[in-house]
Amino acid sequence: xxxxxxxxxxxxxxxxxxxxxxxxxxxxxxxxxxxxxxxxxxxxxxxxxxxxxxxxxxxxxxxxxxxxxxxxxxxxxxxxxxxxxxxxxxxxxxxxxxxxxxxxxxxxxxxxxxxxxxxxxxxxxxxxxxxxxxxxxxxxxxxxxxxxxxxxxxxxxxxxxxxxxxxxxxxxxxxxxxxxxxxxxxxxxxxxxxxxxxxxxxxxxxxxxxxxxxxxxxxxxxxxxxxxxxxxxxxxxxxxxxxxxxxxxxxxxxxxxxxxxxxxxxxxxxxxxxxxxxxxxxxxxxxxxxxxxxxxxxxxxxxxxxxxxxxxxxxxxxxxxxxxxxxxxxxx
Amino acid sequence: xxxxxxxxxxxxxxxxxxxxxxxxxxxxxxxxxxxxxxxxxxxxxxxxxxxxxxxxxxxxxxxxxxxxxxxxxxxxxxxxxxxxxxxxxxxxxxxxxxxxxxxxxxxxxxxxxxxxxxxxxxxxxxxxxxxxxxxxxxxxxxxxxxxxxxxxxxxxxxxxxxxxxxxxxxxxxxxxxxxxxxxxxxxxxxxxxxxxxxxxxxxxxxxxxxxxxxxxxxxxxxxxxxxxxxxxxxxxxxxxxxxxxxxxxxxxxxxxxxxxxxxxxxxxxxxxxxxxxxxxxxxxxxxxxxxxxxxxxxxxxxxxxxxxxxxxxxxxxxxxxxxxxxxxxxxx
Numbered sequence: 032x033x034x035x036x037x038x039x040x041x042x043x044x045x046x047x048x049x050x051x052x053x054x055x056x057x058x059x060x061x062x063x064x065x066x067x068x069x070x071x072x073x074x075x076x077x078x079x080x081x082x083x084x085x086x087x088x089x090x091x092x093x094x095x096x097x098x099x100x101x102x103x104x105x106x107x108x109x110x111x112x113x114x115x116x117x118x119x120x121x122x123x124x125x126x127x128x129x130x131x132x133x134x135x136x137x138x139x140x141x142x143x144x145x146x147x148x149x150x151x152x153x154x155x156x157x158x159x160x161x162x163x164x165x166x167x168x169x170x171x172x173x174x175x176x177x178x179x180x181x182x183x184x185x186x187x188x189x190x191x192x193x194x195x196x197x198x199x200x201x202x203x204x205x206x207x208x209x210x211x212x213x214x215x216x217x218x219x220x221x222x223x224x225x226x227x228x229x230x231x232x233x234x235x236x237x238x239x240x241x242x243x244x245x246x247x248x249x250x251x252x253x254x255x256x257x258x259x260x261x262x263x264x265x266x267x268x269x270x271x272x273x274x275x276x277x278x279x280x281x282x283x284x285x286x287x288x289x290x291x292x293x294x295x296x297x298x299x300x301x302x303x304x305x306x307x308x309x310x311x312x313x314x315x316x317x318x319x320x321x322x323x324x325x326x327x328x329x330x331x332x333x334x335x336x337x338x339x340x341x342x343x344x345x346x347x348x349x350x351x352x353x354x355x356x357x358x359x360x361x362x363x
Numbered sequence: 364x365x366x367x368x369x370x371x372x373x374x375x376x377x378x379x380x381x382x383x384x385x386x387x388x389x390x391x392x393x394x395x396x397x398x399x400x401x402x403x404x405x406x407x408x409x410x411x412x413x414x415x416x417x418x419x420x421x422x423x424x425x426x427x428x429x430x431x432x433x434x435x436x437x438x439x440x441x442x443x444x445x446x447x448x449x450x451x452x453x454x455x456x457x458x459x460x461x462x463x464x465x466x467x468x469x470x471x472x473x474x475x476x477x478x479x480x481x482x483x484x485x486x487x488x489x490x491x492x493x494x495x496x497x498x499x500x501x502x503x504x505x506x507x508x509x510x511x512x513x514x515x516x517x518x519x520x521x522x523x524x525x526x527x528x529x530x531x532x533x534x535x536x537x538x539x540x541x542x543x544x545x546x547x548x549x550x551x552x553x554x555x556x557x558x559x560x561x562x563x564x565x566x567x568x569x570x571x572x573x574x575x576x577x578x579x580x581x582x583x584x585x586x587x588x589x590x591x592x593x594x595x596x597x598x599x600x601x602x603x604x605x606x607x608x609x610x611x612x613x614x615x616x617x618x619x620x621x622x623x624x625x626x627x628x629x630x631x632x633x634x635x636x637x638x639x640x641x642x643x644x645x646x647x648x649x650x651x652x653x654x655x656x657x658x659x660x661x662x663x664x665x666x667x668x669x670x671x672x673x674x675x676x677x678x679x680x681x682x683x684x685x686x687x688x689x690x691x692x693x694x695x
Contacts, residue, residue: 033555033665035595036595036634049635049655054653086630223366223367243365263366293629294665296419296625297426298421299378301380301382301385302378304384305377305380308384321385323381328629331627331665361692
């Protein structure tokens with residue numbers, strides 16, 4: 032295993048220490064328990080938006096803390112859910128009196144621990160709502176999941192719900208717009224290589240020299256099928272076809288998000304984007320907004336995911352709203 | 364070779380096609396010859412700032428085209444200099460009557476082809492100045508270089524010279540500030556793995572399972588020495604010591620830039636940043652500004668580079684100035 036780390040046990044703490052000193056203008060990092068809040072938290076009268084989950088998917092979630100997106104992020108150990116305790120602390124730290132929305136990716140541990148934290152927060156008189164993101168069309172149930180997994184769509188839910196909270200929507204309205212995004216977003220990913228969890232020291236799974244995994248999960252969970260290495264356009268088709276079949280739209284505007292898994296050059300993401308866009312346009316859709324880059328990763332895994340969100344005027348306006356985070360910055 | 368590409372011969376064109384449609388709000392992409400200009404080029408009365416070089420280092424340079432940074436980028440084939448022709452076309456396309464600055468990384472092919480393009484532009488009555496970035500302290504001469512190589516410092520030269528041009532400085536002043544950055548910036552990199560050029564189909568060099576290359580170039584050119592895999596703090600010391608020895612500063616403010624080579628998780632970059640920052644502070648320096656992420660890459664290479672720029676009030680102000688590009692966006 033070759034990684035730029037010291038003791039594998041300290042990976043998350045040392046990452047957060049570096050992140051904290053590099054971005055003190057935007058965020059405040061708390062250690063033990065670990066959580067990251069925007070520098071001006073709590074914002075009085077504003078709905079707090081909190082997400083979290085296992086580490087190893089950076090910039091998700093800490094990179095999305097700031098004006099117009101998350102109020103707090105709760106990073107667990109690598110590929111492991113945070114416990115209820117830091118989720119509760121983060122929830123309390125960002126409660127500005129208007130309630131808090133938890134955005135949870137659909138993994139059993141995350142769902143359970145966010146639920147427990149929400150119950151504990153209610154005991155402290157904080158109103159909490161939760162939404163569960165489950166945009167991955169690859170498989171129905173999976174290693175760590177009952178139902179579909181939450182993947183790339185999470186980034187879009189965080190951006191759009193965060194914008195709704197920032198403009199002053201109340202907790203019901205922020206929750207409703209998050210649910211709307213979840214209802215209209217679908218994703219699927221591919222792995223060209225496996226990734227290695229630091230404390231495990233060896234790759235999470237084996238992929239042959241000439242083999243790729245279609246429908247991979249963000250922790251290396253099995254996908255739909257393994258196929259021989261193919262051209263980018265063919266791989267793109269194999270990701271997009273199930274998304275389009277599931278969305279059942281044939282007109283209107285969409286946001287196309289091509290996400291790198293962490294170890295893939297940006298140039299390759301644009302090659303995938305190019306064909307995905309052509310395909311969407313052939314299907315009668317207008318690609319009105321785009322996002323291309325590493326936003327929800329699996330350590331150093333090579334591969335990508337494609338996410339399509341069906342837009343309407345409200346979602347487009349919230350997508351375009353100002354955002355000021357480490358990983359996404361616009362209009363400020 | 365596993366890559367998300369179609370025909371290796373079309374990698375640059377298909378990347379640019381994807382980039383063009385994803386970012387039409389910011390840039391205009393010309394194909395054959397290939398160059399990228401900001402959407403509102405030429406800006407009348409403003410100095411044009413142009414850079415370029417081999418592809419495979421994305422987001423450099425096309426990701427830095429836009430308000431407050433580059434007016435044009437000229438991408439060559441992967442790891443290969445662009446010819447004079449597209450450099451000339453880009454220079455003409457961004458000439459707003461105040462002259463054009465060429466920012467050139469110190470590689471023999473780049474220097475030669477930008478020189479030829481500048482001479483051709485002068486024949487068309489465009490005043491061109493050139494600066495050559497040579498911030499890599501690892502080696503004096505190298506495979507493609509007489510003198511030091513241009514690496515991470517290039518990003519900072521482009522940002523700061525771009526800001527000077529944007530605020531209305533004339534060609535002499537923009538050139539002078541670019542030269543000042545070049546005089547005060549130093550870098551060094553490490554490779555944990557090699558990268559594979561698409562049309563070559565095999566890794567550019569061989570690194571043992573337990574071996575890393577200290578002082579690597581951005582095209583996989585040899586560095587200073589190979590050592591056994593070590594901890595992040597020790598590797599960081601081996602990059603930072605030569606930088607500090609060369610800069611000879613022991614007080615004042617610096618910008619610390621930890622750059623990913625393309626295949627390294629963001630978390631590892633923050634672990635390197637953490638220790639580099641501690642070391643700079645121990646050396647009496649204040650880390651006043653920071654940049655962490657993949658900004659000048661070597662395809663899917665795992666590794667990073669560290670860049671230190673000695674700041675003064677002028678450079679800090681220009682660093683902080685608004686910028687609106689695909690890869691760097693702030694204050695707009």
